[in-house]
Amino acid sequence: xxxxxxxxxxxxxxxIDLSSHSxxxxxxxxxxxxxxxxxxxxxxxxxxxxxxxxxxxxGIYIPTNVLTKAWRKAKVILVGPRAQYTSVGDIVVFPNTLxxxxxxxxxxxxGRIRGGVFLNESKVFGICKxxxxxxxETNT
Numbered sequence: 001x002x003x004x005x006x007x008x009x010x011x012x013x014x015x016i017d018l019s020s021h022s023x024x025x026x027x028x029x030x031x032x033x034x035x036x037x038x039x040x041x042x043x044x045x046x047x048x049x050x051x052x053x054x055x056x057x058x059g060i061y062i063p064t065n066v067l068t069k070a071w072r073k074a075k076v077i078l079v080g081p082r083a084q085y086t087s088v089g090d091i092v093v094f095p096n097t098l099x100x101x102x103x104x105x106x107x108x109x110x111g112r113i114r115g116g117v118f119l120n121e122s123k124v125f126g127i128c129k130x131x132x133x134x135x136x137e138t139n140t
Contacts, residue, residue: 032108040080042113043077084121091127092098094123
């Protein structure tokens with residue numbers, strides 16, 4: 001088989017494309033979300049201050065209204081059946097400019113999400129894990 005140039009490959013798009021950022025008002029006040037489709041993941045922000053008005057990076061408070069070019073950290077709450085790499089409970093990083101934001105959304109088996117976003121899995125930069133405590137490992 002002859003080699004194929006990456007420039008000639010068609011980009012894969014999901015059936016549901018969440019590439020543009022928008023505010024989500026789904027009108028689900030009397031319902032719980034229990035399933036999502038395609039490669040969609042629902043994540044809940046873990047980097048927001050307690051009042052929800054900003055994030056803290058290296059000890060610096062950044063208001064959410066200036067976060068258009070920031071990356072975000074969030075915990076995966078639901079995963080669609082076509083998502084291949086993320087699992088519920090993973091911590092992911094992604095650009096703040098993508099997806100559909102949600103707030104006060106009730107999710108079956110999780111409870112209420114105060115602030116989060118629906119994303120295509122392909123928009124995630126990566127999955128993170130907490131660092132192991134280096135000082136305790138070197139002392140043993």
